[in-house]
Amino acid sequence: MDILNYAFMQRALLAAVLVGITAPAVGIYLVQRRQALMGDGIGHVAMTGVGLGFLLSTNPVWMATAVSVLGAVIMELIRWYGKTRGDIALAMLFYGGMAGGVMFINLAPGGSNANLTSYLFGSLSTVSESDVTAICVLAAFVVLVTLGLRRQLFAVSQDEEFARVTGLPVRALNLLTAVTAAVTVTVAMRVVGLLLVSALMVVPVAAAQQLSRSFAATFAIAVAIGVSVTIGGTVTSYYQDVPPGATIVLLTIGAFIVLTVLATPLARRRARALAAAQGAGDPAECAIPATRGPERKVGV
Secondary structure (H helix, E strand, O other): OHHHHOHHHHHHHHHHHHHHHHHHHHHHHHHHOOOOOHHHHHHHHHHHHHHHHHHOOOOHHHHHHHHHHHHHHHHHHHHHHOHHHHHHHHHHHHHHHHHHHHHHHHHOOOOOHHHHHHHHHOOOOOOOHHHHHHHHHHHHHHHHHHHHOHHHHHHHHHOHHHHHHOOOOHHHHHHHHHHHHHHHHHHHOOOOOOOOHHHHHHHHHHHHOOOOOOHHHHHHHHHHHHHHHHHHHHHHHHHHOOOHHHHHHHHHHHHHHHHHHHHHHHHHHHHHHHHHHHHOOOOOOOOOOOOOOOOOOOOO
16 A cells, blocks of 8 residues: 555554544543533643644643643533533633634744644644654553553443442542543544544444443444544545545544444344343233332443
């Protein structure tokens, strides 16, 4: 393949694979916590970090990581203590992050909004060796956290009160999830873009849930979808000269639609099989009523 003859495409494909792994790996916890749009909010805050990177002549990836981690911590603190005013505080944080990014990058020597575009929507040709190094280090952290602490993170995502009763450090784990999501946003911004990264964190998980409800299977399927669409989008972007971020997101949505269509007959078949099994059992008047316990969430 001639695509591998170019160093910039080798870097882009490596970054795409890492993004395809890390984004769904974090997204599965965000979906379970009903915080699907958290990545979008962090992406807005990370724009300030990108602008500061240009202004201070440092690597924008590392600066965006620092700022987005700080933003994620503030978001968690607002969620804990914000109460009724929390949504207003979050809105100011998100919009302030966008405004700060635009302002700082225009104050930077030779900076303009054009420099910000590749970070907002992704760009293959601008992935440098230093970017790849940063992405590899950050991706390793994300994989280590999402796999090494999967039981604890899943327990907290399912039921915080139950997790607290069992002795888990709920607030620390919530904070770690937020920080890991922030790191994932900066990992993905060079390939997918800050404004589109949230889709890659959420949609592959939603697509995987069409086929499985167990955590392990959903995790594996979501990561497989993520890697497939990031590589497919990167290759398509190279040959068709289209934006990589938009291509990857559209492929992800397409995968969700296809899996939903394929899963619908299977779901109906299972429902009919369950109904037939119940019909072959005791009649309703002789059936033993099930004990009603606390409502249990379905695991991912």
